[in-house]
Amino acid sequence: MKYIKSNIKIVFALCSLCFVLTAQSQELETLIDVALNNNPEIQKFELQYKRASEKVNEVNTIPNTEFGVGYFVSEPETRTGAQRFKVSAKQMLPWFGTITSRENYVSSLADVKYEDIVITKRRLMASVSQSYYNLYANKEKRKVITENIKLLETYETLALTSVQVGKASAVDVLRLQMRQNEMQQIKDVLSQQFLAEQTNLNNLLNRENDISVTIVDELNMPTVDFEVDVENLALHPELLKYDKLFQSIEQSELLNQKESSPMIGFGLDYINVSERPDMNFSDNGKDIVMPMVSVSIPIFNKKYKSQTKQNELEQQEITAKKQERLNTLETLLSKAINERISTRISYATQTKNLKQAKDAEDILIKSYETGTIDFNDVLDIQELQLKFQISQIESVKSYYVQSTIINYLTN
Template sequence: MKQTKKYRYQMKFRSVSILCSLFFVLFAQGQDLQTYINEAISNSPEIQKFQFQYEIAAEKVNEANWLPNTEVSAGYFVSEPETRTGPQRARLSLRQMIPWFGTITARENYSTSMAEAQFEELVIAKRKLIVSVSQSYYNLMANKAKQDVLEQNIQLLQTYERLALTSVEVGKASAVSVLRLQIRQNELQQSKDILEQQFLGEHATFNNLMNRESDLKVEVVSDLSIPFENEMISEENLNVHPELTKYDKLYESISQSELLNQKESNPMLGFGLDYIPVSERTDMNPIDNGKDVLMPMVTLTIPIFNKRYKSVTKQNQLKQQELYSQKEERLNTLSTMLSKAIFERKAARISYDTQLKNLKQAEDAEEILIKNYETGTIDFNDVLDIQELQLKFQINRIESVKMYYIQSTIINYLTL
């Protein structure tokens, strides 16, 4: 029991350490995300499910400390058998079987190993929840930023529309230019309306992850930037990822299962006591006349014709080989995921830097157009082209930021 409590304490400490590490990496995105992650872990029914499963598995350590039921039997002789000391009236029996030495300890070790394997499932579930909450948060952040950009561009087009109307009045532009600006505003408004609906859908998804009312407000940060340098990635940590150590724990549980199987294949000892009350003889008075019988007994069960234990040993060997293959397969999958996430995050940074350069050049072009308006030579077709390019670069920049942080959550999931 003390070992179980110590194990639980160690596992909880390890869980807190892992989560704190994840929070530290995500702290750059603001206190809000960390708060949401804490709330999601506390409220998630899935996490609670795995927590209960772990507690059940840990409690099985106490269950393992058991002995077979004590057998008590009683019988009454309808026809009393006659003996030298008198007729026997009844028989009372008491039996207790005891497993071979070390069997109970082997059971406890097996249950402990199963609890450790189940705890890895809990850690994995928490990590996956952190990824889901973070990625949904970044989707909301990007969506909100796109809406803001579209609103800014709509207002900019309204300004250009007023300039175009002024130019039409003085004969320096045609009404077609005004109509094209209005059509462009309608298109941007349509895109903004669609984004608002997508935001509501993602908003509901986020609140469901938090296990709360779907209409509760979600605050997202407005800082759309990425760090100047990527944090160091320790790919060696991938080898101790819970999705892989889970197989190590399962492998160990099978080893403990085999030790238990070997113990159970040994004989079982049994101790008992029979008590037979005897009536006195009336026809004569022999020595020990009417003396009751008390007979201690020892039982030994020997599994001579039982192939079950050999079969279980073979099954355990095959299970361990299967787990080894599963671990190798999962390691390859996680390695591929990590490599892809690293490359895509680098690509997101490259795209981000490129969009910043393009935006600067588009702003320079816009300034030139404004100066041309002052001289009366503005071409509103060029205005629309530059505005469209600016919007494209702004949207691409937002997508780059979102992709950077989404890939970072995958990297954190795999390496922290």
Template sequence: MNNIKTETYTILSCFRRNLSLVVLITISLQYAHAQRLDGYIKYAQNNNPEIQALILNHTIASEKVNETQFIPNTEISAGYFVSEPETRTGAQEIRLSIKQMLPWFGTITARKNYAASLADAQYEDLAIAKRKLALSVAQSYYKLFAIQAQKNVLDKNIQLLQTYEQLALTSVEVGKASAVDVLRLQIRQNELIQQKEILSHNNLAEKARFNYLLHREKTMDIEVPDTLILPDKDPVLEKKKVEIHPELIKYDKLYESINTSETLNQKKSAPNLGFGLDYIAVAERPNMNFNDNGKDIIMPMVSLSIPIFNHKFKSITRQNKLKQEEISSLKEERSNRLNTILIKAINTRKSARLSIDLQLKNIEKAKNGEEIVIKNYETGTIDFNDILDIQELQLKFEMNHIESVKMYYEQSALINYLITQ
């Protein structure tokens, strides 16, 4: 009997020593885990179809800058006089014309600036998408960590219950426990096994989601840490960095694009200049000899296209002013929303840290209770109801601790999305 007690106590002590060893190893590998997550994020940004589509869209918008550098088509015409009009120098036979209209000075530059401003605004869509993708990858990564960590906790508790089951069986043999105690321990094991199976299904679903974010096969393995250690202090945050978030910068660039659009509108409302040349072939008058007989006609031309009825351009000017007011309002609304999300994320992360500290204290007290039960067993008495109660409390605290750690890092990822440059 004493050998069994000693062996059981040794097994339970090994559980605690192994847990401490795992914590030490985890601290040394924490930096490697952070690097691994960064690697997953970069992989996703390089392979995600949405990101690739936005890159192509921005490339197209940038190419439109070159499209704007054009002038109207050159007009060339030719005519043949069916009934040749007579002039002093001869009959007119053929008429050739060439004409080129030119936009007002600075119009091409205005078009180019407007296209460039639109391309700049579209680039912010790409920056926003990359940030959102990084946030989704990080949050999915931390969910996978929580699932794996909780499965490990369940495994440890199942093994512990199996050890207690052997104790109960031994106690039944010597008349210090009943078969009901054994059944209750077995039922509790079955409950934990069921919880583990549920977590396994959740892990498959989250694993598929993570791999889809990286645009790769859903069954590919993902390396996640068994434990995440919180930093001693939360980093100091500069809330003003929200103002340079791509979602807000996009509104600034859209506002600027309206300015360039109005500049282009003013250029379009200016006259267009045209330059041309007419050439008329003249036949010689027969039986006549005088200067310029049959001399061809060359006539340079200058034209001016004036938009006298310019209500269209005035309307566009009014529309541009209204659009700028709309963009200013939208930016203010989005800024308020982002700041609200940031404040909530900061407070939630603080709450998660407090919860982690509380759960660690509760876990320590539950371990003390376990020590008491083991010592009582050494003196020959054991209450398996107490064992189940303590085991259930310890499992609850450990699972809540993992959830709080996941919440802490999820909120950290959200904060990074909001304020990282």
């Protein structure tokens, strides 16, 4: 049942994480699915959960039955004959409900391990998504730089023509060529960074590092932000884990109370008796059978009182840790929401700046027709355009990364 609930959570989270993708690509959702199936950290926690669950069978036992055999080296004589050997059996039983308390305690520890699985899956989905968006931004930056290199080549052709008619100097041509070289360097560096990020993503998916990743062609800035339900933060698995820990301490205390109760033992002694050869009576050589009942009372119970005090202190510690983590998550959520608003503002500003830079570029091109083009201005405008384009790409990437963080915290 828990695994079914987990799958429902995962599907819901996947839909939330992938809401921003265009209809042409389901690549991110596919990558997340591969990561959830292959990631060794998830497999580790699943094995730990199964092992913790199996411990329920381990504690569902009673103490070992004690057997004893004794042989009388010097046979004591009784009225009915000499005692030859003794056989005894004894079974101690815990107080009523003790075994159930042990099972409940172990089950509560397994529940804590289960929350580790849910947390790890959420974090993995967020990490895969963020890595994917980093790859997208890198690809878009290289695309923009390639376009700018082609634009510089066009300007270089114009500059060469101007040099031939005496309207520009060779220095202008060299400046344009140096700018192309600089652009090519940036593009080459981005290509290496892409490979490094692709390796990171493949490691998250636990597959070969050189497997290429298909990136969506375009991510647009959504016109409307999806609604954020801040109240869902209280149900985040990182916080639920502390609740499960608190409950496990409660079960530990119930078990402690049960173990401080007496233990009842039942036993049986059998003594073999030899017949007396010199006498003849009805009980001659009659064996002895003696049922026994015993009670084990923990008179010196400082151990259990100390455990109770430790449980109380541990519950207080867990409560403080939960509050501390809640404060941290609230800060992260608030920061992510505000960052997403900021990225939308930045994107709108860069869009306006790009339009104005394009208008300035058109004016410069028209100036070339009248023979008054200034290639220093051309380089300045081209540099501004590139800056605005890169900032716009970063704004889009940041929007989706912050949306991923919000989804991690609230879904």
